[in-house]
Amino acid sequence: MTITVLERPIIDHIIASEKYRFETFSSLLNFPLITRHQLALSGFIYRETKCLCPQCGITIDLTSLDDNAIYASNYFRKLHREKVSYLGKRCAFLLCESATNIDDLHPSLISQQGEKLQWDDAEQPDFSDYNVRLQTFHSWPYLQQGENTFVTPPLLAKQGFYFSGPDDGVTCFYCGNILTNWSEAIHDTNKNIVQLEHARFFPCRFITYIAGGKFVANAGYLHVVSDQERRLRNPMTSKAVKNSNKPQSIDECLSTFENWPSYAPVLPKDLAQTGFYYLGEELKVRCYMCDLEVDEWHHGMTAFGTHKRRRGNCEIIQAILSTKTGDFQCVNEKWRLQTLDGLSFESDCDQRLCRELAACGFYRFKNTNNIRCAYCAVLIQPKIDSSIMSQHRNLAKQLKKSSTVDCIMVRARCPRNIVVPDRERFPEYPEYQSIFDRIKTFKIYQERYKVLDNFIRERAEAGFFLDTMKRMRCFQCGNSLPINNKNLLRKYSQYDIQKLHAHFYPTCEWVKEILGFKYIAQVLFDRTKLNEIEYQQSYYTHLSSTSSRPTRNSFLSVSITSSNSDHTLAIKSYLSDYSAESDDGGYGTVPALFKAQFIDHTSPIQSSTSPSSTTSYDSSLTTAQACTDVITNDSQDRWTLPILTNQTNPFKPLAAESKLRFIDIARTDISPVDPRAFFAYESNRLDSFKKTKS
Structure with a gap:
């Protein structure tokens, strides 16, 4: 077998990438290069001393391998299938599902x-x-x-x-x-x-x-x-010892629930996915792998959570836990593009449309025809008569009853989005890409208010065109600012219009181009530090108003209150999100990370012409959410967050946490803005040097 190891440019943290999986084995120098190469091609990564498949969670004991042996080219793939068959599961990698593998170790077809x-x-x-x-x-x-x-x-x-x-x-x-x-x-x-x-x-x-x-x-x-x-x-095959009274796969487990009581608080699909099959008596189920029996199910219980608490060493549970970072890659634009590559939308510019969808946060969800946002989960049926971001904005508005846009990709406040380097920009208002066209829109305003030419030019150079007589809008990110709000300008007197643009919409690509990556990174860093200070202040204020022995509920109230706060709240009194002058305003707080689940891999918000079937959901699930993947894998109660709270590399913990910690409670990120995670990627660190001045 001929091994082609490409030169090492930028290695993105995309689990689907063969090149990246191969990189994870770089520390295992005791194994021959060909063995590490074969493991990567067979879908395995090396993470936390384990060799595992991030799609199905099965592991290989590396101590059982001979360091000096040369294995057959198909040995590890067949071993992969054998282990999956033993568990009675399906592996998305072995099924070659969409974007589960990027063959960048092979020569191009x-x-x-x-x-x-x-x-x-x-x-x-x-x-x-x-x-x-x-x-x-x-x-x-x-x-x-x-x-x-x-x-x-x-x-x-x-x-x-x-x-x-x-x-x-x-x-x-x-x-x-x-x-x-x-x-x-x-x-x-x-x-x-x-x-x-x-x-x-x-x-x-x-x-x-x-x-x-x-x-x-x-x-x-x-x-x-x-x-x-x-x-x-595509029937599952099992290598386990056959027992006529016992299912051997998840499919066989699911078939036993034909007479599952309708009043049961847990769905048959959820039970089968975690290894349970129905014993035919009331609510009694048993795991086909570890033989755990559960006969009482109450509202609030979940199949995965119950199985994990009572028999956490079950091989099925361990396999599920090993896939918990499987959706991390959806924040990477390169991976999103891979899921869309080749799709036809009955237009003459399908390839460009796919690139624009990926740039605006969309990807094809697993092996379905759902194209959804990685950050707010809306589904889109793309049209060619308007920009994708404009369609995204209209869909995101439906996330709440208010007029506030609640997708941080649309709000240009999503630093964890990993862009494809040096690609073209996809403005929301391409008709105003020219500065001269933007200047023309201010003509009426200039005649009415007698402002100087320099006043207009500064705003046009910052990317804005006149939207209404009180608001201007960025042609690139589509977000707005008041054209001449004295209170705003007084509060941020140290900023010119360009920097004010960066302060409120830091991940706008036009702002990044005119101010440079280094300045934007500092803005993001400052926002994070300010959020942390406000959290500390909120915490101590809360403690001073309560007893000396705070309860668990008091901690929760601190977390909830502070996570929804942002330093832009100070200007909310005179920059309303709900005014008739604007459809978005853009000044709402960036929502905190959350955990929720939707059923059957669909979104509560879809394009009106979406091919996906619509489903009824609890209204409590349709509130605005932050930069995270809202769909849980296999409808279980484990969260597949693409944003790892305490990790930059999804496989290695952050080397050192800040020592300035005054609070010792479990909580999620105060803000989705985290430059440390952003700079975990070589491509972003490299880009930070492009705009620096000597």
Whole structure:
């Protein structure tokens, strides 16, 4: 097997990246380079002394490996599948789901067009030859059917399949996944039906090479595989000892809940995902892995939480816990773009539209057709007649009944967003990109109030155009400021218009361009420090007004009060978010990190033409939220926060915390602004030097 290790430019913290996974093994010098390379290609990372898959949570005991052995190219991938099968789970990496793998350790498929690839890293390399695959179909059940069909052995073999069973099941030699129940596809009139089925169920590297990236991306987006279809056509296999009275997989567990009482406070899907199957008596369930039995369920109990508290060493629970940072990468624009790459929106500029969606915080959520924001979870059906950020703003308004926009990406207050370096800007109002066009909008204002040309030019250079007679709006981030509010200018007399722009909307790309990254980083740092000071003051004020032995509730009230405070509150009295002059105002506080869950991977806010089905939710879940991933994995009670509160690298704790700690209570971040997490990425540290003056 030939190993291609690319030169080391910037390594982003994207778990899906093969290059990054390979980097996590850099300290294990006792293992040969080829072994570390194979582990990375098989979906594993090295984190906190463990070798694990961040998608499914299974681990490999590195002490069981021979330091000097050279393993077969497919050894670790097959071991991965064997361990997943033992747990009775599915692994998104092995299923090749959208954006679970970025193959940046392989040579580009485009550069190899016309060449005969070796596919050395295939799960079943013995079937990499077309003729070998074709010979396996001599006993295929549909071989003798005399009807015209586009599901034939030659076509199946061409798309990477060989006949493996069970029944009519075929397996892709490259990704190792099985597809069964071809009875309906046999009668399909689509001549590319085999290619389509492979692409939408298992969009692996081989089918991407055969069909093309655009075909594969749209196959999964336009023909989403439902959970029921997945269970029917891609059955789980288990290597565990079979017991007729005991399920061996999550799918089998779910099938036992047909008669689950309707009054039960826990959903069958949640129970099955954590290993429980129904025993048929009242609310009695048992884990198929550790045999834990639970027969009483009350409102407020969760399947995962109950299982973890009572039997935390269960292999299923340990696997779930190992995936707790799996959604960290959604704050990275490069990863978001990977999930959208190749999608078709019936326009002439699909690629640019995908880049704009990623830049505005959107990504394709798992193996669905939901395109949603990583920070506020709204779903969007993009249109080409307006900017994506403008559509995002309209959707974000629906997060609250008020007119305040409550997505910090829309508010340009999201420093944890990791942008793609040196990409084009995507302004919310592209028609005002020219400073001359922005100056023209102030003509009426200048005639009425007799202001000097320099007054107008300063605001235009800061990115603003006249929106109303009292407000100006930035063409890039779309947020507004009063055009000439004396109280505001007096309070921030040390700022010119550009710096005032940066103070309220620090992650606006235009402000970053004109003031430089170094200045913006200082603004973010100052905001964080001020928030911490206010938190300390709030805490001591609260203590002075309560007893000398504060209760748990008093701590909670401090946390809630202070986390919703921001130093911009001082100007709220005369800069109203709810005035008729503005649709957003932009002066609301940045909300604190939160924990909530929505069901079935949908958002409470969607575009009116979204292909996703709408679902009814509790109104308490639709309040404005901060920079975090609001969907919990598998509808369990564990939070998949892409923003790690106490970590910069998702796999290593921060080296040193500040010693100026006056409060010793468990709490979330006071503010989502944290430059330490921002500068954890090499790309951001490198960018900070670009604007410095010698």
